């Protein structure tokens with residue numbers, strides 16, 4: 644699949660108010676291409692709401708509800724119920740929320756929706772901090788990151804593992820993606836569109852002012868996140884874990900690029916010392932051991948079925 648094979652149709656008019664090089668807007672654009680016209684978006688407070696929802700103007704070509712910070716999944720549940728009452732069941736309802744709106748304030752409504760098995764596609768565009776309000780740390784901010792609320796020596800605790808928390812809800816589809824790999828992202832959103840039940844996708848979305856890098860480096864930074872193992876591309880379909888795209892073959896740590904290649908390009912990691920880099924690397928290696936276990940369990944399950 645080449646970049647040219649993505650649909651040409653755009654579902655956003657030009658003229659959004661995002662910063663140049665915004666990864667989150669790219670996540671939205673590719674998601675829209677994969678979902679098409681029959682889609683209703685629910686978007687809470689955050690950068691994407693701010694850059695697409697300044698009343699009375701919007702770049703959206705499909706219906707979009709802007710909602711309170713904590714209510715993405717509950718408002719979406721109401722929209723799903725209303726569509727059902729009207730007999731309109733071939734519309735995709737998608738919650739599109741930032742990492743703060745998902746990992747922190749929105750997790751209760753999201754967990755409730757997953758437990759009720761709502762027919763909801765929930766996408767978290769993960770720029771790893773509260774960007775819209777001035778780059779405060781969120782539950783998704785990685786260890787060691789300098790933000791406006793972790794100004795000295797960076798964040799002291801690890802990134803919350805929301806994809807695996809959502810997988811523990813035993814929903815039919817969980818996936819991760821990154822805007823630097825648009826085909827992988829597109830295929831996952833297309834697949835999720837066809838699945839019934841709660842589906843969760845988390846898209847790593849670099850942010851130039853928040854991560855402190857040049858606006859022309861968004862794609863490169865996303866690629867380095869994947870190639871160094873800081874971010875893994877995978878999907879969990881009906882409980883079966885599978886690494887996808889560039890992340891396949893990275894279980895062996897020697898195949899990953901040195902983490903410094905990723906950290907050194909970004910001002911948000913400027914306060915990291917040797918000792919902290921070692922801690923971060925340990926955390927990444929542990930995370931990959933978890934992926935290795937999940938992948939071997941999935942293989943054993945498939946072998947048993949065959």
Ligand SMILES: Cc1ncc(C[n+]2csc(CCOP(=O)(O)OP(=O)(O)O)c2C)c(N)n1
Nearest residue numbers: 688689690712741742743744772773774775
């Ligand atoms: C209940 C509530 N608390 C705080 C806010 C202020 N607020 C608006 S957007 C935002 C940050 C959103 O962060 P995230 O969800 O990560 O999205 P991003 O801005 O990074 O795109 C905050 C704290 C709010 N709107 N409502």
Ligand code: SF4
Nearest residue numbers: 661662665690774850
């Ligand atoms: S602050 Fe970051 S996420 Fe927000 S519009 Fe700018 S680039 Fe996008």
Ligand SMILES: [Mg+2]
Nearest residue numbers: 741742772774
């Ligand atoms: Mg954010």
